[in-house]
Structures are given as structure tokens and as C-alpha cells.
Amino acid sequence: MSEGPALVPGELRGYRQFTLRRDGLYPLVHVSEGPWDGALQHARCAEHGHHPPAARCRCGLYAWYLPGSATVSVGPVAAVVAAxxxxxxxxxGFRAESARIEAVTLPASLLWRPRHAASVRAMLARDYPRTRVYRLTRRMLRDHPPHDVRGLGIDPPRDPSRGYRAAAVALWAAFLLAVFSLGAVPHAARVEALTQWWPLLILVILAWQTALIWLFMRLIAQQMPEAPREDDAPG
Incomplete structure (x- = not known):
């Protein structure tokens, strides 16, 4: 645990994701706990029953200091929280005793489902009246930039999530471009090329799949919570 001021007034901003359901915003894990409270969510330690968060436990409400890890997935709702x-x-990132949802960005899939998007907005306005709703993550982050946590003794490492995502999109786009480009090649030339170069083609496809899987695994690893440190003082 990094050394820093013991008490800091105000709230600490963080970034995380939620699963969007008809009755609210659910955490990606511990879904059985139900949706977050529209005003202020309080953490609960289901394993040990102590007051969360404890240093040598995993309890508490998670969030990241920087938005990269919390805005890489397409399906979940990207959110800004105030702990x-x-x-x-x-x-x-950090684990907090309580937090509220400052802002959310609607999933990209809702852009093509206006009626469902309207019902989601109505639910959020009813159950999360203090939460601002955005269509674009970029605009949400512009209005809710990260806090400077260096005064707390924290210097977050550079978040490579957006780079991983951009590389994955580029690999996928290159594959689609190559497939569609084959349509412009005469049939006889395609057959001849496949006959002569099929081992190389298989190696290229395997390398492409391996690179794509590696990028997705790195994205997932960036969103995994940090394990408690052995040198953390109990609390």
C-alpha cells in the first residue's frame, strides 16, 4: 500500500464497467448482489463480514484511476464513479467503502436500437437521477477527466488498453480486407496460389489468430483486480 496522506477530503474519481439490465446497473462480478444503488452504493464483505475495504481482503468497490481499462469492452457500460x-x-486502481455513479456511456449496440435506448434512458433517469448519460465515451471522459493522484503517493503506470484494442481492430480489419480482396483475383490465379503457397497461408492464419488471442488476453488482464499485497497493514 503506497504511503500518502491518511485522510483526504472529498471524493476520489475512478472508472469501471457495469452490465446493463432492465432494472439497473449491475457489477460485472458478484451479480447476485443486485444493481448498484442510484444514490450511493455501500460495499459489503461477503467472505469475512468485516467493514470493507480491508487491506488483506478483496472486498470493496473497485475502480481504476485511468479510464483505459474501464472503457475497452464494447458490451458493458463504461462508467465514472466517485468514491x-x-x-x-x-x-x-482502488477499492472503496462506498461510491456513486457520476456518469455512464450507453453501449454502442444501443445506437442501432433507438426504442430500447429510449427505455434505457428512462430507467436511468428514474433510478439514477444524479448520473449523467452519454452516447460517446470520449465526451464523457472529456467532462470527467482523471484525478491527479500523485498527491496520494500514487503514480499509475501507463495504461496500454487502448493500444491493445487498436491493434486488435487493425488485425481484424486486415483479415477482412485480405478476404474481400481475393474476390478481385481471377479464380485460376487463386487456385494456383493456394496450391503453391498453402503452407505459408496456414502459418499466416495461425499467426493472425495467435496475435489476436494474445491481444484479447492482454485486454482481459488489464481489467483484472490487483491482489492484496503481503506488506499491506491489516485494516
């Missing part, structure tokens, strides 16, 4: 109360600080 208060006791917080356990890590290198890339």
Missing part, C-alpha cells in the same frame, strides 16, 4: 470513505489504494 468516498475508506479506500485501499493500489498501483492502478
Amino acid at each position: 468516498r470513505g475508506r479506500c485501499v489504494l493500489g498501483d492502478r
Whole structure:
């Protein structure tokens, strides 16, 4: 646990994701806990029953200091949260005693489903009246930039999530471009090329799949919570 001021007034901003359902915004894990409260969500330790968050436990409400890891997935809702109360600080994120949802970005899939998007907006306005709703993550992050946590003794490492995502999109686009380009090649030339170069083609496809899987695994790893440190003081 990094050394820093013991008490800091105000709220600590963070970024995370939620699963969007008809009755609210659910955490990606521990879905059985139900949707987050529209005003202020309080953490609960289901494993040990102590007051969360504790340094040597995984309890508490998670969020990242920087938005990259919390805005890489397409399906979940990207969100900005404001934490208060006791917080356990890590290198890339924190666990908080309580937090509220400042803002959310609607999933991209809702852009093509206007009626469903309208019902989602109505639910959010009813159950999360203090939460601002955005269509674009870029605009949400412009209005809710990260807090400078260096005063807390934290210097978050550069978040490579957006680079991984851009590389994955580029690999996928290159594959689609290559497939569609084959349509412009005469049939006889395609057959001859496949006959002569099929081992190389298989190696290229395997390399493409391996690179894509590696990028997705790195994206998932960036969103995994940090394990408690052995040198953290109990609390």
C-alpha cells in the first residue's frame, strides 16, 4: 500500500464497467448482489463480514484511476464513479467503502436500437437521477477527466488498453480486407496460389489468430483486480 496522506477530503474519481439490465446497473462480478444503488452504493464483505475495504481482503468497490481499462469492452457500460470513505489504494486502481455513479456511456449496440435506448434512458433517469448519460465515451471522459493522484503517493503506470484494442481492430480489419480482396483475383490465379503457397497461408492464419488471442488476453488482464499485497497493514 503506497504511503500518502491518511485522510483526504472529498471524493476520489475512478472508472469501471457495469452490465446493463432492465432494472439497473449491475457489477460485472458478484451479480447476485443486485444493481448498484442510484444514490450511493455501500460495499459489503461477503467472505469475512468485516467493514470493507480491508487491506488483506478483496472486498470493496473497485475502480481504476485511468479510464483505459474501464472503457475497452464494447458490451458493458463504461462508467465514472466517485468514491468516498475508506479506500485501499493500489498501483492502478482502488477499492472503496462506498461510491456513486457520476456518469455512464450507453453501449454502442444501443445506437442501432433507438426504442430500447429510449427505455434505457428512462430507467436511468428514474433510478439514477444524479448520473449523467452519454452516447460517446470520449465526451464523457472529456467532462470527467482523471484525478491527479500523485498527491496520494500514487503514480499509475501507463495504461496500454487502448493500444491493445487498436491493434486488435487493425488485425481484424486486415483479415477482412485480405478476404474481400481475393474476390478481385481471377479464380485460376487463386487456385494456383493456394496450391503453391498453402503452407505459408496456414502459418499466416495461425499467426493472425495467435496475435489476436494474445491481444484479447492482454485486454482481459488489464481489467483484472490487483491482489492484496503481503506488506499491506491489516485494516
